Amino acid sequence: MLQLHDLHVGYGNLEVLKGVSLDVQAGEIVTLIGSNGAGKTTTLTAISGLLRPRRGQIIFDGRDITRVAPHEIVRRGLVHCPEGRQIFTRLTVAENLRLAAGHRRDRQAVARDMERVFNLFPILNERQQLLAGMLSGGEQQMLALGRAIMSAPRLLLLDEPSLGLAPLVVERIFQVIAELRRQGVTILLVEQNAWYALQFADRAYVLETGAITLSAPTPMLRNDPRVRAAYLGA
Numbered sequence: 644m645l646q647l648h649d650l651h652v653g654y655g656n657l658e659v660l661k662g663v664s665l666d667v668q669a670g671e672i673v674t675l676i677g678s679n680g681a682g683k684t685t686t687l688t689a690i691s692g693l694l695r696p697r698r699g700q701i702i703f704d705g706r707d708i709t710r711v712a713p714h715e716i717v718r719r720g721l722v723h724c725p726e727g728r729q730i731f732t733r734l735t736v737a738e739n740l741r742l743a744a745g746h747r748r749d750r751q752a753v754a755r756d757m758e759r760v761f762n763l764f765p766i767l768n769e770r771q772q773l774l775a776g777m778l779s780g781g782e783q784q785m786l787a788l789g790r791a792i793m794s795a796p797r798l799l800l801l802d803e804p805s806l807g808l809a810p811l812v813v814e815r816i817f818q819v820i821a822e823l824r825r826q827g828v829t830i831l832l833v834e835q836n837a838w839y840a841l842q843f844a845d846r847a848y849v850l851e852t853g854a855i856t857l858s859a860p861t862p863m864l865r866n867d868p869r870v871r872a873a874y875l876g877a
C-alpha cells in the first residue's frame with residue numbers, strides 16, 4: 644500500500660533522512676522506532692507531503708505521490724495524525740471534527756463517521772460544544788485521533804499517540820487504534836514507547852540517524868539483543 648524508496652529529506656544544510664526505504668502492506672500495523680532525533684517525525688511529514696524529499700520516491704496505492712500536494716494526499720486516504728495533537732484550541736470539539744471532514748462530499752458518510760468517533764470516545768460526545776483548548780491532554784489526543792477518523796483514512800500515520808499521557812488513557816488510545824485496524828485501516832505508527840509499539844505492531848523498522856538499521860516482524864525484534872539493549876532497557 645505504501646512504499647518509500649531511498650528517501651532523502653533534510654532541513655537547510657541538515658540531511659536528516661539518508662536513504663530510507665520501507666513498505667507497509669494493506670491491513671498491517673507497522674511501527675517505526677528509534678531514538679530522539681533519528682528522523683521518525685521527518686519521515687511521516689515527508690510521506691504526508693508537508694516536506695519535499697531531495698531524492699527518492701513515495702508510492703501510495705501504486706501511484707507516485709512524492710510531489711503531490713498535502714490536501715490531495717489526504718483526499719486519497721493517507722491521513723497524518725501529528726505529534727503534539729495540533730487541534731484548533733479555540734474551536735469546539737464538534738467544529739474540530741467537522742473541519743477535518745471538510746474535503747468530503749458524502750455528508751451521510753461524514754455523519755456516520757461522527758457517530759463512530761462518539762462511539763469510540765463517548766467523552767467527546769459529552770464535550771461536543773466545549774472549546775478544544777479546555778480538554779485534558781488525554782482528551783485532546785482522543786480528539787486528534789477523532790479528527791484523523793473524520794478524514795476517512797485508509798492509511799493512518801500516527802506520531803507518538805501515547806506521548807505524555809497517563810497509562811489508562813494510553814490503553815484506551817491503543818484499543819481504538821486496534822479497533823480502527825479491525826475496521827480496515829492500515830497503520831504506520833511512530834512511538835517513543837518501544838515496548839508498547841513492539842507489543843502492538845505486526846512489523847517494525849528501527850531508524851538510527853536517518854537510516855533503517857533493522858526490520859523484522861515484532862516478535863523477532865522483541866528478542867533481538869541489539870533492540871533489547873537500545874530500546875527495551877534489557
Ligand code: ATP
Nearest residue numbers: 654657659677678679680681682683684685686835
Ligand atoms: P523525536 O522523537 O525527538 O521527535 P524524531 O526521530 O521524530 O525524534 P525528527 O523530529 O524527525 O526526529 O528530527 C530529526 C532531526 O531533524 C533532528 O536533528 C531535529 O533537530 C531536526 N529537525 C526536525 N525538524 C526540524 C526543522 N523544522 N528545522 C530544522 N531541523 C529540524
